Amino acid sequence: MKAAVLYAPKTELVIEDIAISDPGPREVLIRTVACGVCRSDLHFVDGAFPHPMPTVPGHEAAGIVEAVGSDVAHLKVGDHVITFFTVFCGACEFCVSGRPSLCIDPSTRRGKGAPPRLSLKDGTPLAPFLNLSAFAEMMLVHENACVAISKEMPLDRAALLGCAVITGAGAIFNDSQLRPGESVAVIGCGGIGLAAINAAKIAGAGQIIAIDPVADKRALAAKLGATHTLDSNDPDLAKTVAGMTGGGVHYAIEAVGRPNTAELAWTILRRGGTATILGMIAPGGEVKIAGPTFLTGKKLQGSLLGSTRFPIDMPRLVQLYLDGKLDLDTMVAERIALEGVNHALANLRTGDTVRSVIEFA
Numbered sequence: 284m285k286a287a288v289l290y291a292p293k294t295e296l297v298i299e300d301i302a303i304s305d306p307g308p309r310e311v312l313i314r315t316v317a318c319g320v321c322r323s324d325l326h327f328v329d330g331a332f333p334h335p336m337p338t339v340p341g342h343e344a345a346g347i348v349e350a351v352g353s354d355v356a357h358l359k360v361g362d363h364v365i366t367f368f369t370v371f372c373g374a375c376e377f378c379v380s381g382r383p384s385l386c387i388d389p390s391t392r393r394g395k396g397a398p399p400r401l402s403l404k405d406g407t408p409l410a411p412f413l414n415l416s417a418f419a420e421m422m423l424v425h426e427n428a429c430v431a432i433s434k435e436m437p438l439d440r441a442a443l444l445g446c447a448v449i450t451g452a453g454a455i456f457n458d459s460q461l462r463p464g465e466s467v468a469v470i471g472c473g474g475i476g477l478a479a480i481n482a483a484k485i486a487g488a489g490q491i492i493a494i495d496p497v498a499d500k501r502a503l504a505a506k507l508g509a510t511h512t513l514d515s516n517d518p519d520l521a522k523t524v525a526g527m528t529g530g531g532v533h534y535a536i537e538a539v540g541r542p543n544t545a546e547l548a549w550t551i552l553r554r555g556g557t558a559t560i561l562g563m564i565a566p567g568g569e570v571k572i573a574g575p576t577f578l579t580g581k582k583l584q585g586s587l588l589g590s591t592r593f594p595i596d597m598p599r600l601v602q603l604y605l606d607g608k609l610d611l612d613t614m615v616a617e618r619i620a621l622e623g624v625n626h627a628l629a630n631l632r633t634g635d636t637v638r639s640v641i642e643f644a
Contacts (some may be wrong), residue, residue: 286419292330341417451478453589463487484508
């Protein structure tokens with residue numbers, strides 16, 4: 284099958300034929316239909332986060348089950364599925380306490396001595412990328428790395444749920460538990476930030492403030508539900524937010540991944556507010572908080588994939604789209620073939636596009 288292979292950081296991906304194994308116990312073979320090109324992929328491609336090489340990147344995908352291995356309990360051939368990279372075991376402390384996105388149990392991976400799921404044509408193993416390696420015509424994953432969804436859901440839109448939307452929407456519904464009438468500021472209006480804005484509208488937020496330096500992204504944010512948009516380059520930004528909200532927002536969502544934007548999320552909170560950091564702050568980055576401000580009762584928290592409970596939350600998000608409440612169409616900037624993946628990554632480096640979606644024939 285064709286896949287986009289990354290041989291070294293800061294190099295272009297190479298489109299070539301690779302080999303894929305047969306599904307083993309609790310594994311599912313999926314024909315990839317669509318895959319979003321996410322900024323998180325870029326972090327690894329550009330070397331900001333280390334990863335074993337060679338590998339096939341990609342982690343925001345949807346497809347159709349082609350085959351299942353033994354002991355697969357919840358999926359069958361023909362199912363339409365969304366994948367997610369935080370595969371869960373279902374039995375550890377995190378899973379049984381309702382936090383499957385934090386599961387790191389090794390039982391979901393192939394054991395030592397087992398053949399690799401993916402390999403080059405010469406037999407060289409390909410390191411699994413975030414348990415998925417989705418820039419490929421097929422994916423071979425653990426059954427708990429995907430969820431079956433309604434076949435009415437367009438798979439090119441469903442793919443976005445696999446990372447951007449569950450992260451942004453989960454930050455509103457799960458991490459913040461925003462109540463109608465409360466205020467929220469979203470810093471960064473890429474795919475994750477726009478999903479958070481849309482979710483805040485669905486949740487009934489009173490004020491939804493979108494903060495981004497790019498005018499086109501602020502316009503998209505307004506279309507998706509932002510009541511106010513602000514330029515992040517404004518030197519008086521924090522004062523502006525405080526004036527608009529009577530002292531700061533109830534919730535701030537950081538969807539950029541930089542120390543200064545994480546610090547901004549804290550600064551623009553009202554007393555007792557909560558800031559959720561979604562962005563991937565690179566190794567070595569530090570967030571500095573003035574000590575006395577902890578006496579205001581503010582809270583700073585991290586999140587992985589919006590603390591999503593995948594088998595429950597993802598079908599609900601699908602239904603919100605089918606009901607016309609969750610707007611995924613606006614988030615798609617372009618649809619491309621696999622051969623266009625390097626161009627899509629280049630677009631992410633400029634920060635001017637929302638989501639490129641790879642469509643497989």
